[in-house]
Amino acid sequence: MALNHNIADIRTNYSKQALSEASVAPNPIVQFHTWLDEAINAEVNEPTAFVLSTVNAAGEPSARVVLLKEINDQGFTFFTNYNSRKGQELKQNPFASFTFFWPALERQVRIEGRVSQVTAEVSDAYFRSRPKGSQIGAWASPQSKVVSSREELQQADQKYTEQFADADTIPRPDHWGGYLLKPTHVEFWQGRPNRLHDRVVYEFVNNNWQINRLAP
Secondary structure, three states, rough: OOOOHHHOOOOOOOOOOOOOOOOOOHHHHHHHHHHHHHHOOOOOOOOOOEEEEEEEEOEEEEEEEEEEEEEOOOEEEEEEEEEOOOHHHHHHHHEEEEEEEEEHOOOEEEEEEEEOOOOOHHHHHHHHHOOOOHHHHHHHHOOOOOOOOHHHHHHHHHHOOOOOOOOOOHHHOOOOOEEEEEEEEEEEEEEEEHHHHHHEEEEEEOOOEEEEEEEE
């Protein structure tokens, strides 16, 4: 089956901004804050969306798009079903990478590190902040498992909607919560003309961040 376009001819010559080792913050989390703020201010589509890549015990990778929900001095937090494929793979191999791409700004960020579950208190606090429909969805969906039909999901949603109809607060399911990635490697990529892109990488070595430039 042939495409209607020759994808080999699709290309963009990036030229909006530049990036240097001297211009970035000493800490990559601070630098990420700056870039995320700029992405939000530029009203890019889904600025907190990133590709989460995990690897199972057999070394087989998988990837999916999720949303970043918190940044602090320790790292980057997202929330999900612990029994999902990503949750099972993180249990088998607690290392992951995040990839953010903001094409409107011609920027990409790659983050690698070790992942661990956040405390129950952190997960509870975020769960309480979610809309009621999303809270019920966390109970209703056996994420990543085979279901017979959409009707099965809708029936489960109806079941928990009725179960929690009179509840002042909906409890967080034990199988749902947050993960924190503590970064050890962070790369900031800025598109430049003629594919001579700027790549600045931070690596955590001997309890310090080392900053270097990479060839594009």
